[in-house]
Amino acid sequence: MRINIEVNGNLKTYDVAPDDYLLDTLRADNIFSIKRGCETSSCGVCTVLMDGKAVQSCTILSVKAEGHKITTIEGHQKEAKKLSEHFGHQGADQCGYCNSALALTVHAMKDEIKEPTNEDIKEYLVGNLCRCTGYEAQHRAIKLCLEDDE
Ligand code: FES
Ligand code: FES
Helix, strand or coil, X not given: CEEEEEECCEEEEEECCCCCEHHHHHHHCCCCCCCCCCCCCCCCCXXXXXXXXXXXXXXXXXXXXXXXXXXXXXXXXXXXXXXXXHHHHHCCCCCCCCHHHHHHHHHHHHHHCCCCCHXXXXXXXXCCCCCCCXXXXXXXXXXXXXXXXX
């Protein structure tokens, strides 16, 4: 079946099967910033924004994205650069496998919660796992990135 999705501001038409997942449809379109991890909605590395909300693309059927706006890190270059600079300064940058998903989730949090507390940030990012860091350096970098906007 054919579906239409706006991806990073571009209208795309995809031929998909009823049981195709968004992760596979977008990666087949060469959007490799979306990573594959657990495929069970547990690790968060496949996160994309759907109409501005962070969702796990590994468990969303592609047909569910019909008519929606999907944003990946390719559509958020400026913010991704800013967050990655803070990551570098805070020593939070390691393999980078989780970074794109984390940056998108931070973006969704900024839209949803004004002036998030430390606890808000930790709670919001609980679904974004990182196998390299102890999260403290990431947390510092995210706080500084949020303060950058003020
Ligand atoms: S690959 Fe989607 S949540 Fe882990
Ligand atoms: S930096 Fe390696 S998984 Fe997060």
